[in-house]
Amino acid sequence: MSTLLIRGGRIVDPANDVDSEGDVWIRDGRVVPAPADPDARADRTIDARGYVVMPGGVDVHSHIAGSKVNAARIMRPEERRGDARAMRRWRDFRSGTIGSVPSSFSTGYLYGGLGYTTAVDAAIPPLGARAAHAEFGDVPLVDKAMLVLMGNNHLVMEAVKSKDRAAVERTVAWLLDSARGFGVKAVNPGGVEQWKQGGARIAGWDDRVDGFDVSPREIVVALAEAVDALGLPHPLHFHGLNLGIAGNWEATLEGMKALQGRRVHMAHIQFHSYGGSPDAPADFSSQVGPLAEFVNAHAGISVDVGQVMFGDTTSMTADGPTGHYLANLTGRKWYNHDVEQEDGCGVSPIEYQDRNFVHAIQWAVGLEWFLRVDDPWRVALSTDHPNGASFRTYPDVIALLMDRNLRDETLARLPEKARERTGLKDLAREYTLSEIAIVTRAGPARILGLAHKGHLGPGADGDVTIYAPDDDRRRMFALPRWVVKGGEVVVDDGELRAAPIGRTLFAEVDVDPAARAALSARLGEAASFHPTNFGLGLEDLSEPLGVRTGARP
């Protein structure tokens, strides 16, 4: 039994409606009520008087493992050469390289260094799960989970076509269980399959996918229903049609409407909120207004932003046609990898420039989202790492949210035409500390359905980040004074002290043995591998932690 007392800090714990001075007690990795005995002592005490105490950060949408992430590392040595872009070996900690896609240990250290203790990889094809889980085992300090791609899955689409809800449910459960995933992701449903076939592009919700005779609408509705029927903690995680393309906002709105009130999480919504039309690039504009209005009116919808920050980064997506489009747009090197049965990935370098009209609008669109969604519990901070920018820019994003002047300063140096095409200049809202705590931890934890994360009440994970208050918000959030993971101090004054590997969260779903056998046999006919080698066991996961599913309270 080891206890840690964090004494006298300003506890910002919006999930428990707390914003006041107090103590946090952690025993054996979990937050516990303060002992009844006023003289009780802890094994270690942190004197947090004058500091701000928050739960560990939770990233609901990031890309930290798997073939696309590793391809980006291999493809881009130019951004990881030299001392300044590397992490040195230190004590027993591993060395690594940074760039827009850090190596695995560095990813964990850097997330942990920012006070983040949970990160979800948002796009793993079922067949890529074995490799991604192995990689998770080398990402310390954060608990990890993966969302499993299913929006273009052949067996899912066959089940959707049959209009048999139970069949969709069985297929989703089997895929999720086989990959030991945490949630279900749909990316350009049907559109990636159609592109792989070389067919006409899927641009609307009622277009048909050749060979499967289903529409994106039917796929996404069926998946959302299955996720709810299985009682998964996290709603369908949804990346819609026409990502990044001018004029896509209407399809985004129609996609949300298609779900007819079912709960859904809209991923990197910034990339789906553009006015104009593909044929008239000069008409590019922000259309956050009507979309945010719809989100505000529908409690079952949450979003993460996918904020763009200016600088060099790497785009990576399971949306193969979008990857191809982007690479052709920039003319830069392109990695593409089609994965049988489901999606694949496209990776290409990209530099967001403040002088660029489109990039400037993308930057503003992201911020508009943060400021136009009334309920901060339903908007999560993300850069869609590394797509909009690295997660290392989170402190900069936070500073922009808390400070209108900072936003105006940046706005002032953007192309004038871009300034007029967004509503950012009229948004005076400034985030409070408590709202920052919501969009960076409490909200994402709630969106993920993780009752033990994102707060500091009894039973919560002993993951705590302690900041020194600072008018320079960027500095405040970039350099937490202490970071505690599972009750252990892992960062102290900017120095790494310990690097526990963290847990791998997965959804515990029941799969009917007969369904498993039938689906496995179907897979075996089509696949290039033995279906027995498809499903993962717990021994294939690093520190697995099952999350219960089923009837939701």
Place this chain on the structure above:
Amino acid sequence: MPTEALPYTCTFCGCLCDDLEIRAEGGRVVEAVGACGRERPYLIGIETTPGPPPPCRLDGVETTAEEAVRAAARILADAKAPLVVGLGRATNEAARQAIALADRIGAAIEVGDAASAWPRVVAMQRSGSIGATLGEVKARADVVVFWGCDPATTHPRHFERYSRVGRDGRRAIVLDAGETATSRLADAFLAVDPERELDLLLTLRALVREVPLDPHRVEAATGHGLAALQDLAETLQGARYGAWFMGASAGRGSIELAEARRQAVTALVRDLARKTRFVSIGLGEAGNAHGVEGVLAWQTGFTPGADLGAGFPESWPGESSASDRLARGLFDAALVVGGPAPAIPVGKPWIFLGDADDEASARATAALPAGAPGIDDSGTFTRVDGVSLPVRALRPSRTPGAAEWLARLNEALGGATS
């Protein structure tokens, strides 16, 4: 152990067939259902009950595991410029430990025989790559090209499992120096002078881009008439889903031009992908070089080699890779994971971790016996297309596996690595 429920994975060639069924009787393998003609004779007769454990050795003399680990750790701890090499047949799990060790001692590490891996990786770093898992080819391809390679000989089940030559009306085209077993089964064959491979690729690309070409110059550069190449370009563009397969060096020409050839293939495939779907994929090599390369990339950001000597990963292709330093004697200790071990100059201490029967076990300063994955050891291998698959032992192991030996070395060098 492989049971009826668990299929056996063959690591003998890049196909990494994971669907074999091993039958044992009387302590020996008596049947390997699904194995190709090359692999089957090798598997049949393998003993499935382990013999006595082989010893560790120091300078060829038998010793205990504790002594050997202690001595090996001392060699590594004392080294100023150590190398970690081999690893071409290591499991992904062993690779994780080997890289941790290299990081701890500041070694230069390189995966397998990286002569063909460097040009592949550097070409990818310059222009990317456009590929797919083999199941995509199996399911979708209607045109399959074999460029300077002969899978019918080297990858016996490639046609059956992946490229499906001769089925579903798909067209197979072979471009190679001369007729091969593959070309005899293909629909079309075009002879390519290995010295003119690059010219041919560039010409094909120009045709796909619809650049007007002078027939005489085409003939002079490639040895083929414009009309024949135009035909070929039409076939490629007419594919619904085309797959371009090639061997480790992307053709039969000189290794110096391998990187240029790879870039040319990627550029050609990218141009084809503007008009239709097209991918290029390697045939893959025996062992697990692709898997270990992947692990090295995720842990350090670089592959197929990284120098950890400065305290952080560095990689400058063409300059002082581990194999380079090995050849030039620029090292003071080496850890060789798996055979065949290179020649090591007298006076430089080195550790061999691998098959006890390998001649290196007698030669090395310290030898730690580890069974081969797929025979004595289990773990994960990664196919050339990035698909990771379990590799299962045929029999209970007589010794710790390579991953475990490496973990012990890491521990002896100063505790667990986080």
